[in-house]
Amino acid sequence: MTVQREIPLDFSGVLAEDRGAVVCRSVLPGGVRVLTESMPDQRSVTVGYWVAVGSRDESPEGYGSTHFLEHLLFKGTPTRTAMDIASAFDRVGGESNAGTAKESTVYHAHVLDEDLPMAVEVLTDMVTSSLIDADELETERGVILEELAMDADDPVDVAHERLAAVLMDGHPLGRPIGGTPEAIRAVTREHVVAHYRHWYRPQELVITAAGNLDHDDVCRLVLDALERSGWDLAEGAAPAPRRTADAAGAGAVLAGTHTVAKQVEQANVIVGGQSLSTTDPDRFALGVMMSVLGGGMSSRLFQEIRERRGLAYSTYSFSAGYSDGGYFGLYAGCQPERVDEVAALMEAELERMAAAEVTAEELDRAHGQICGGTVLGMESTGARMSRLGRAELVTGEFVDLSASLARVRAVDAGRVRAVAARLAAGERARVVVGPA
Template sequence: MTATVSTPGAGASAPAPGVLRSELPGGIRLVTETVPGVRSVSLGIWIGIGSRDETPEQAGAAHFLEHLLFKGTQRRSASGIAEEIDAVGGELNAFTAKEHTCYYAQVLDTDVALAVDLLADVVTDARLAHADTELERGVVLEEIAMRDDDPEDLLGELFDAALFGDHPLGLPIVGSEESIRAMSRETLHAFWRSEYTTPRMVVAAAGNLDHAHLAELAGAALAAAAERTGPGVVPVPPRRGGAHPAGGGDRLVLHSDDTEQAHLLLGVPGVDRHDPRRQALAVLNTALGGGLSSRLFQQVREQRGLAYSVYSAAASYADAGSLSVYAGCAPERLGEVVGVVRDVLSDVAANGLTTAELVRAQGSLRGGLVLASEDTASRMNRIGRSELDHGRQRSLSESLDRIAGVTADEVSAVARELLARPLTAAVVGPFDEVGDLPAALRELAD
């Protein structure tokens, strides 16, 4: 096994101390960060494939696979996998997103070889037996049912569907009950073999580790998968889109449910993750609804007592994004909540943030970034996503400097542009039809 070792990513304007990058055979990328003073290692195998890469017939396949691959490999049974990780007190799990999937483990530094072998075995040499497919189909269907019973989870999917329309970003990660019931083992196997290729893989690790040793372990564990890919391949570059996905969905969607609260998501298209304004948007989002001192929390909860939970969120993908506001309130107060939220958004669009809000938001983001770096799992997630999404590593100092460098004018500019866009809203609550919703929401459907 040979590997090319480099410093933290081509084009990095500042080194990331402790981070090294290698390219292994098969186009596999390895990024590691040494964390002094810990006795653990967090390790992940990232695949640059998510729910947005599925065809209609494959809807939910990436998430289904996340479950199914743990049901057994050619060398291990499902119970054997669980017993091996439990025997060392480790954690083994996975998650699926719209643009990537990650299989990860956290173990003592003395057990890193086991973690590498387990993850590689699960990701590249699973059995995908027919019996296991049927068994796990029921588990995924239960997860969909659980999602439908959680208003906030369901609300997020409704909002994405309304904002992105028929674009794959608007589809639920878990698929639908219909697509999962119809999913064959052959469809899942074909998706796995065609999409889980080594040029799309990033192995990321953080903790008490040696980069060269981990390169040897990962290269050996993934050698068979690299051979299937063939010689001379290079890593798949970071995903980039062209034009932002057009909308096309309804600007107002309602899911009628007998809930005690009305749950609201109100928002606009945002910026993609390659947009240079994303730091200004992060500051704007934090000032709007990112903490106890945020404009929305103060106006909606503290000053008027209209909702217990109110916050904003920004999401960024390769070619699109969103900025949204969530609030949960008594159904009869939904109209007042919508009015206050819209007033806050309009005021920020017109007048920007105060100096105090700007400084607090920057301090909150900087503090959160530093605190998140205190554990190996967060560091592994940071370097894995950075490699997959950007093909480079940014040092913590550089990230902190970028946040501190955001100006009031930059925040005002992004607020004026984004908050002038037409609003999209999703509601889950005890309303029979759209006509029962407050006028401030009904006008979105006109």
């Protein structure tokens, strides 16, 4: 079965059904959206609470608030201590966690199907009723600073953060997701609370779940928990509109070489430029292009830079997409004296893809790599839960596995060359992190 359909904001009903698995969506009072995928052969459920707010949405004085909330929502509510929240999942062998991105935040849990009511109750309490306690905030301030220090010790992380900054200069998407040490030290509880109250509202909340579940049961559990929270759940309230692209674009590219001195043995070099948004029609061709260029041991970068020349141990390509645009990068770790040579080789491979079509063998290999990885990834309840979240918040379209694979296989050599030429024509920047 192949399903690809838009998701109107007011839609409630079945989105897809195939071999016992059913994907459903409901809009609850207050504008809360619930999407589920039943997986009858599983014994577990993964549930996620999504809010379409990320690091790009913070005010200048509240920079770092989104990351702070990711930590603080686990630190207590009027009815649960931080220990209560942690032990609720530990005692049933479950897992809970959260993640902050540039355009969304998610709080999620993976539990046995029989423990789903507990997971819904606890996650709802966390999201709707966090105390944001002043003492806990100061404790987490130290934890977050240690987290940032850990990231700053990793030269590859530093290179990736610097690349985003120089490729999206002047745009909030160019800022680090976790904030900077200076911002984390400066942000106040008042800023964090204001950010929480502005974004954590019924119309902004999306709940997705996948596993051995019944959609109506999930909706009932969620609604009961929300009613106990005291949130204003007005009948007929509309969900918040999905994010649209900013007409101003995704900032400017600071072309040239940007060096970060760091006392490490190896130089980490990335060459990159601006790329495609998450809804660009060429995004599937971009995926195939990235697979051929630097997606594995048979890729062009790996074969040319590592296998033929022995200039790097690790080399790959990547891309990141957002509502306003995106960026791509070609990475290699090499000896400092080889930076110029390696960077030139990476750029040459990009130019070669823009100048001539990939071979039939390369295209077939990329199709197989992406499709195989997609199918294997979708065997977990967590991946299915995340797919529903992206469909609701990012694309506004549900595409089942068969349709996703068909879109990848439809990419031909001409489309790969066209998207490569599109990227190669843009301005580029080089980031080098390594010995001065």
